[in-house]
Amino acid sequence: MYNKVTPEIIGLLASIVGPANIIYNDHEKMESYSHDEIFEFGYSSMPEVVIKPESADEISLIMKLANEKMIPVTPRGAGSGLSGGAVPLFGGFLLSLERMNKILEIDKGNLMVVVEPGVITNDINLALQSEGLFYAGYPLSLQNCFIGGNVAENAGGARAVKYGVTGRYVCGLEVVLPTGEIINLGGKRLKDVTGYDLLNLLVGSEGTLGIFTKVILRALPLPASSVLLLIPFKDIETPVKTAPLVMMETGIIPAAIELMDRKSIEMSSRLLKEKVPCQDEAESYLLLEIDGSSEQVEQDYNAVADHFLKYGALDVFVANTPSTRERFWSIRRGVSDALKVFYPGNIAEDLVVPTTAIPALIDEVNRLSIEFNLESNSFGHLGDGNIHVHLLPNKEMPQDEWEKATSSLLKKLYQTSQQLGGTLSGEHGIGHKRKNYMPFFMGETEIALMKRIKAAFDPNNILNPGKIFD
Ligand SMILES: Cc1cc2nc3c(=O)[nH]c(=O)nc-3n(C[C@H](O)[C@H](O)[C@H](O)COP(=O)(O)OP(=O)(O)OC[C@H]3O[C@@H](n4cnc5c(N)ncnc54)[C@H](O)[C@@H]3O)c2cc1C
Structure with missing residues (x-):
């Protein structure tokens, strides 16, 4: 259903971003763009070409080309994700935002900061600090991720219990739609009920509904x-x-x-x-x-x-x-x-339950670990109910036994989370890692509605296909 990237298409891409900003036919250099930080095996996939644009206009042209030639496009931040969201499942264009890394404005009057998507999240706080301000929505991976990736995942950090997650601080977005139009949502405003809340639909959309090219964030006094x-x-x-x-x-x-x-x-x-x-x-x-x-x-x-x-x-x-x-x-x-x-190859889960249900969740993790003879550890954000459970590989256990045991254990664990009023992912997202488990937590009607939203944004299904659902 998708076409392959040809030398002719590479020529067209080079005319948009310049030949120096394309990696093609170079397996070694492209390898690091084939995976994110999932430790489990089997979640990587090579892009056909890596493209490094530096403006919304360039991305707009790339998206129009992708639609015309039917080439899938995967946006990528720093690649620190834990759900395979930035992995180019169908090859095609890998759109790396790494060159769009400027802090454009610190607006002390409105307590806002305007940044490009490829800014390392920690750099925003370093820049704000000298002005007596800080950005509170950052995740614990702040030194290794980009703000664009945080917005796409609606990342949450250790401080979510008091300050909330990324989305609470996103006041405005410039977005290139899958079809290539550039739109602006929100702005330097704390209130906005003008029409549907598209801004917050885009936050957490895991690179499937649009590509963020500018982000307006709320800053707080340090x-x-x-x-x-x-x-x-x-x-x-x-x-x-x-x-x-x-x-x-x-x-x-x-x-x-x-x-x-x-x-x-x-x-x-x-x-x-x-x-x-x-x-x-x-x-x-x-x-x-x-x-x-x-x-x-x-x-x-x-x-x-x-x-x-x-x-x-x-x-x-x-x-x-x-x-x-x-x-x-x-x-x-x-x-x-x-x-x-x-523990390379460990299985990392990102369950979130109401905080009063955490004791029951942890009891069940420990009980299931004993039942399936597996080691596990649990840690995470107790304040907001988001517990990271890891199943730890055991060298003595044959691979097929490990796969069988972990698959059965996870199903039981998801059932427990669901029964406790919890859900599949608190902050790492669905990507392609968790998509098969969506039906545990969402009804057919909700998933069908999400698919219709995706189709309205991306009629050719070329932006990050195979993520969240098939
Ligand atoms: C050690 C470690 C600790 C972590 N701690 C936390 C934590 O505390 N909280 C937390 O929430 N996460 C955490 N993470 C996960 C990860 O850091 C976050 O999901 C982060 O937001 C990903 O940002 P990134 O720039 O690396 O995005 P990537 O991994 O490159 O991409 C993630 C998703 O965002 C999309 N995307 C990226 N940029 C854009 C853009 N400009 N426009 C549209 N879509 C885009 C991609 O297509 C993909 O779907 C941790 C990861 C590690 C390895």
């Missing part, structure tokens, strides 16, 4: 102070059950409430080659961040610490300098890095 608390517990139930109680009783919403189970801490500590405080006794840890004015932060963290100690925390360790804060965050980030180093 909190004067922040403190991190690392709190060990003798079991995993206590932090999970008491964190909401502590928020309710103190009236304090921490910026982040991250949970790590024993296995997660063990692997992070092994990677970092250092022991985490209380590691011998603790079965789980919370990492809490509290921010605000200096006096308020001190009062708040003391109140939160006292409450957790009352509920049975083993201790409370406080990081209130940049270096100690960085050390605590490195423990949390170390879990993701350690999974990659020590």
Whole structure:
């Protein structure tokens, strides 16, 4: 149904972006564009050509060419995704946004920042910091992802519990539609009910409805102070059950409430080659961040610490300098890095449930791991119910047995998530990795409606086909 990229098409692309901005017939250079950060095997696919445009006008011409020649197009940010969204399943054009990497404007009057999609998310905060501002919607991968990819995934980070996810901060978008027209949605406004909310339809559309070429983000005043608390517990139930109680009783919403189970801490500590405080006794840890004015932060963290100690925390360790804060965050980030180093091929899930259902979800993960004789670890954003469950490969288990066991376990886990009022993905998206499981969580009517929306935007189905649904 799609056509192949020919030398004639390469010539046309070169006339749009310049020959230096095309990679063709070079397997080695194209290989890094064939996958994202999924650790499991079997999720990569080579593009036929990598194109690096530098403006919306160039992308518009590329999309018109793609429609005329029936070539599939896959937009790509930094390739840090965990759902295969940026993988060119059908070959074709791989549209890398890496050259569109300028911060165009910091508008202090309106508290807005205007950026191109290929800006590394962390660079936005570095630029805003000197103006006393910050962008709050960033994910934990902020040093390795682009803002365009964050908008496409509606990424959520550790601070979602207090600040919300990417979408809350996206006020405007310039978008190239799959058919090549350039449109502008929203603007430097905090309110807008003019017609359908197309802006928020595009946020989280996983590169299937349009290509973002400019993003207007809301900025917030930078909190004067922040403190991190690392709190060990003798079991995993206590932090999970008491964190909401502590928020309710103190009236304090921490910026982040991250949970790590024993296995997660063990692997992070092994990677970092250092022991985490209380590691011998603790079965789980919370990492809490509290921010605000200096006096308020001190009062708040003391109140939160006292409450957790009352509920049975083993201790409370406080990081209130940049270096100690960085050390605590490195423990949390170390879990993701350690999974990659020590458990290549692990299966990463991104379930999200109502926060009161987290104990039941974690119990079921542990029960199923025993039933299927598999190792697993759980960690993630306790504050918003988004728990990352990883099934860890066991070298003793033959591949076919691993595949059978993990497939049965996942089906049971999805059923549990669904019964608990949860869903398939909290922040990593569906991509092509999770699309077969959509019917577990969505009815035929909802999926058919989504397909009709896709067809309205992209009548030839050339923008990122094979993602979210077939
Ligand atoms: C160690 C690690 C930690 C992570 N932590 C988090 C986390 O805390 N929270 C979280 O949400 N995610 C997290 N992620 C996942 C990932 O970083 C996010 O999904 C991120 O938003 C992807 O951005 P990217 O630029 O790498 O996009 P890519 O992976 O390149 O692409 C992702 C999707 O966006 C589309 N896309 C990219 N750019 C555009 C554009 N300009 N216009 C339209 N579509 C586009 C692609 O087609 C694809 O479907 C983590 C990943 C890793 C490896």
